[in-house]
Amino acid sequence: MAQLKFRDKTYEVGDGATVLDVLLEHGQEVPNSCRAGVCQSCLMQVVEGEVPEQAQKGLKDSYRAKGLFLACSCQPQADLAVSLPDAAQLRVSAEVTGIRPLSEDVMELVLQTDAPFEYQAGQFVTLWRDERLGRSYSIASLPDDDNGLMFHIRKVARGEFSSWVHEDMKPGDRLSVQGPAGDCFYIPGQPDQDxxxxxxxxxxxxxxxxxxxxxxxxxxxxxxxxxxxxxxxxxxxxxxxxxxxxxxxxxxxxxxxxxxxxxxxxxxxxxxxxxxxxxxxxxxxxxxxxxxxxxxxxxxxxxxxxxxxxxxxxxxxxxxxxxxxxxxxx
Amino acid sequence: MSSLYERIGGEAAVDAAVDVFYRKVLMDDRVNGFFDDVDMDKQIAKQKGFLTMAFGGPNNYTGKDMREGHKHLVARGLNDSHVDAIVELLGETLKELGVADADIQEVANIANGARDDVLNR
Structure with missing residues (x-):
């Protein structure tokens, strides 16, 4: 059975269990959201050992090179030591510059990031209110649009993040942006394809x-x-x-x-x-x-x-x- | 003399065949029940592995993998008739792609060679 090392503690990894399963089971706090290998909220970093290919699926090359992987998609086959990555290297902070309702339950949110932020139209990011609360949203703006990053945030019943956006958020509020991720974007080269x-x-x-x-x-x-x-x-x-x-x-x-x-x-x-x-x-x-x-x-x-x-x-x-x-x- | 895998067209042939083959499988009521709940991305990857093996290409499948991978399907009733259907759909796919009859027969022989492991006999 593989051993998993995190914060000076060592845990046994049960059959088919993921790194996220094991750590949460032992009361360790690891940010997470979709648990399906999509949202990238549960990024962790390899300290020692190797992770299966599946655990790095969809990550950008610079993340792979740093040994980052998705805890929810990582079923360790051999001993592994991991850490939580330094949030500063993954996220950029941003300020709310615009917020207005688009319909009864959709709010338009506009952010200005403190540092330049590169993305493709159609990709998504994870927005973090604090260390604990992060949710993924698609970007509705275009990269060369100087007005900032735009999102459409739908109100979810009892949704923590969307309630914050819909009820309390105001211009000047700060949050951080992680990403981008996703491969739903336009690829030039076939201008006549339907x-x-x-x-x-x-x-x-x-x-x-x-x-x-x-x-x-x-x-x-x-x-x-x-x-x-x-x-x-x-x-x-x-x-x-x-x-x-x-x-x-x-x-x-x-x-x-x-x-x-x-x-x-x-x-x-x-x-x-x-x-x-x-x-x-x-x-x-x-x-x-x-x-x-x-x-x-x-x-x-x-x-x-x-x-x-x-x-x-x-x-x-x-x-x-x-x-x-x-x-x-x- | 070139190998079967080279004659069929190697990796490019696998890529060309996988959509055609998987579409036939999903549309065939004899076998599509076994594929209904499976993630399509994972399924495409598995189909590519299967086609590469059946075309005589490089693969790391062992009899044990085959047994483990199909155990839950055997429990759901997977039997010879389903393997027959898959081999038939594979043949139709290759025919559409213009592969020679003798090569199709060779592919069918390789696929049939895995039958006992797949059915856990």
């Missing part, structure tokens, strides 16, 4: 970045953008996107809701996202697809598009995995 962008809820945020990036690169293929919501009030990008689509012939915006209302805009359809995709692009062979938002829907669409002929490597998915609720920890 692109399908599908988002539910705040899954629209990364898609907006990708759409702007594609238009800026002079993309000529079709950009079919589907935004799905429960109710018309959830289509918080409706006016912006309607206007943007008017200015760009190859951008086609498809707002759709599950629950229609009498007075909603004529352009909004009542349909499921899956149904709309099937009707719009029955044969997605050769298309590129970006899927962001609800994890169940993202996985369902991924399979649907793949079976209908889309290449697996052309499907970029960013499932918004909720953080593990506090009452389910330990």
């Amino acid at each position: 692109i399908l962008l599908i988002g539910t809820g705040t899954g629209l945020a990364p898609l907006l970045g990708i759409v702007h990036d594609a238009l800026r690169h002079g993309h000529r293929g079709r950009l079919q953008l589907i935004h799905g919501a429960q109710h018309p009030s959830g289509l918080y990008g409706h006016e912006t996107l309607t206007a943007l689509a008017r200015d760009h012939d190859n951008l086609i915006y498809h707002p759709c809701v599950l629950n229609a209302e009498d007075e909603m805009d004529a352009g909004i359809r009542q349909d499921t996202v899956e149904g709309l995709v099937k009707a719009l692009v029955p044969k997605p062979a050769g298309w590129k697809a970006y899927l962001c938002g609800d994890p169940d829907l993202v996985n369902k669409l991924r399979k649907q598009l793949f079976l209908a002929g889309c290449n697996m490597k052309d499907i970029n998915a960013d499932a918004f995995i909720p953080s593990t609720p506090a009452d389910r920890i330990g």
Whole structure:
């Protein structure tokens, strides 16, 4: 059985257990959120030994080179000594410069980082209120946008971070930004490829970045953008996107809701996202697809598009995995 | 004389075959029940491993891996008919990609060679 060393203590690693499991089980505090190898909240550093390849999947090269790994995805096969990385080397501090509601339950948050921050439109970061509370959000702005980093933050019932943003946050508040991560971004080089962008809820945020990036690169293929919501009030990008689509012939915006209302805009359809995709692009062979938002829907669409002929490597998915609720920890 | 793996086209052929093969597997009601709950990224990686092995390419599979990896599926009813279906879908995939009949037969022989380990017999 492998031994795990952390803060001068040594623990036995049970069969199939991860570094995160073992440390939490013994009452050690390790920041974590999705526990699915996505959000990168549980980054740790190798002091001695080696971690399996899986534990560094999706990390940027500079992180790998430092021996950083994801505690939730690391099942040690041999003895290992680990530490928590110095937060300062991973994060950059930032100030809240703008905050305003976009809809009933979505807040737009704008941050100015203290140091330059490099990212690709469509990637995500983890925002930290303090040492303990961090949550991942997609970036809705563009890298060369001087107005700062923009996010769409949806209010989650009993969500600690989103409650802070929605109820207490004001300009001047400080937080720190870790990342960026994620591979849902526009890749120049195939300007005539048709692109399908599908988002539910705040899954629209990364898609907006990708759409702007594609238009800026002079993309000529079709950009079919589907935004799905429960109710018309959830289509918080409706006016912006309607206007943007008017200015760009190859951008086609498809707002759709599950629950229609009498007075909603004529352009909004009542349909499921899956149904709309099937009707719009029955044969997605050769298309590129970006899927962001609800994890169940993202996985369902991924399979649907793949079976209908889309290449697996052309499907970029960013499932918004909720953080593990506090009452389910330990 | 070139090896089977080289004749089929090596790693590039595996990459070309994996989408076609996995799509057939997911659409085939005889076997797709075994693949329903599996993460698609992990599954693609596993399929690539399987195809590389079946094409006679470099792999580190042992009989023990095969047994361990399929034990839970045997418990769910995996049997000869399912292995037959997989070999058939593999053949159809290679035919679509223009592989010669004699090479397809050789691939089928390699895949069939793992049958007893896969079925834990």
